[in-house]
Amino acid sequence: MNLVWQAHQENKSENSLRIIMEYMPINLKEKLSKFSDHWSPKIIAQMNDYHFKVVKFSGDFVWHRHEETDEVFVVLDGKMSIQFRDGKVDLAPGELFVVPKGLEHKPFAEKECHIMLVEPAGTINTGSAGGDRTAADNVWI
Numbered sequence: 001m002n003l004v005w006q007a008h009q010e011n012k013s014e015n016s017l018r019i020i021m022e023y024m025p026i027n028l029k030e031k032l033s034k035f036s037d038h039w040s041p042k043i044i045a046q047m048n049d050y051h052f053k054v055v056k057f058s059g060d061f062v063w064h065r066h067e068e069t070d071e072v073f074v075v076l077d078g079k080m081s082i083q084f085r086d087g088k089v090d091l092a093p094g095e096l097f098v099v100p101k102g103l104e105h106k107p108f109a110e111k112e113c114h115i116m117l118v119e120p121a122g123t124i125n126t127g128s129a130g131g132d133r134t135a136a137d138n139v140w141i
Contacts, residue, residue: 040135053117064129078113
């Protein structure tokens with residue numbers, strides 16, 4: 001994380017909390033090397049109320065929608081498609097797509113693909129669908 005929270009005691013009776021900012025970039029390749037599981041987004045940064053997440057996936061995900069928010073897919077490595085009930089979009093490295101809120105979609109990658117997601121904190125990966133592909137929320141790496 002870029003922010004390091006440091007609790008310290010100014011005197012015996014009073015605690016304070018200060019933030020120390022480390023001016024270091026976040027290395028996406030290094031973050032992606034820390035896990036191998038598919039369909040389980042990991043948070044790497046926060047901006048206001050938005051999380052930046054990296055995720056690896058291969059094969060089909062589940063049909064789902066996010067009723068309250070758009071969802072941004074940024075392809076870092078590999079190729080993927082986002083299927084919709086009336087079409088699809090294909091994405092290659094360096095490309096992004098914004099899925100509008102409420103639009104049912106299903107991500108797919110023939111081979112392992114590395115993605116960055118940008119979405120509000122607390123967004124569940126399976127949206128309103130739920131099920132066994134629902135990943136734990138608030139997992140930082």
